[in-house]
Amino acid sequence: MKLNALKPYFPHAFKANSVKTLIIGLLVYAVIAFVVGLVASLLGWIPVVGWLLRIVAWLVDIYAVVGVILAILVFLKVVQ
Numbered sequence: 001m002k003l004n005a006l007k008p009y010f011p012h013a014f015k016a017n018s019v020k021t022l023i024i025g026l027l028v029y030a031v032i033a034f035v036v037g038l039v040a041s042l043l044g045w046i047p048v049v050g051w052l053l054r055i056v057a058w059l060v061d062i063y064a065v066v067g068v069i070l071a072i073l074v075f076l077k078v079v080q
Contacts, residue, residue: 002080006070013070025071033064 040057044050
């Protein structure tokens, strides 16, 4: 199955052709989710900003999970 429309949004996921690039892709998505979650937790005490950051962190978590799933599927050659 080809998912060319997703390649610009998940660049590291579609480069997972070897174990090294798979691990790098997984780490990139994990670091992105961690950094956004850390910023959201540090600034979460501000009423309106904290509310918005929780929504942004939730969306970034979904992005990271989809990126990890795509990277694994590309590594297993289910998706090209």
